[in-house]
Amino acid sequence: MKSEPSCFSFEDLKQSPGQVTSWDGVRNYQARNLLRDEIKNGDGVLFYHSNIKEPAIVGLAEVVREGYPDYTAWDPKSEHFDPRSSLENPVWYMVDIRYVVHLENPVTREDLKAHPVLCNMGVMKKGNRLSVMPVAETEWKAVLDLENMADPLLF
DNA sequence: GCCAACGTTGGC
């Protein structure tokens, strides 16, 4: 998952009530399909900071609630309001994620570029603009390897 | 600040 830290940072997630936040406001159909259909409870999340001097994967999170309707679409006062979405026919979906741990050494975009596995990550693809992208198991493991870290979701 | 990439919108 990708976010501009000025908008919502990994630290913000850590400070959230219960260290949980809803990944709301996604208004892209490709990302919507991932949120609604693909993302499962217990999935690991690589949290990436974008649009800053040194973009990087800064931490790990975990999916704690699978796809459910993004109710901000129903709130006329929300900046994510979308009148096409209704209670009966929700157009947009979100998941909840929980803070797990900061990476001791953030994996910078430069690191990703130089890595044989991670250079192919979704976030490295030209023109990617999704705030949610699938991560391969090999990519998840490669990040843990770089950190010399056991998988925190296995315990 | 620039610019490429991409999704969305709307006229036809």
Add this chain to the structure above:
DNA sequence: GCCAACGTTGGC
């Protein structure tokens, strides 16, 4: 259904 115009994103 096509396509130009436009807005947004995000690396650099």
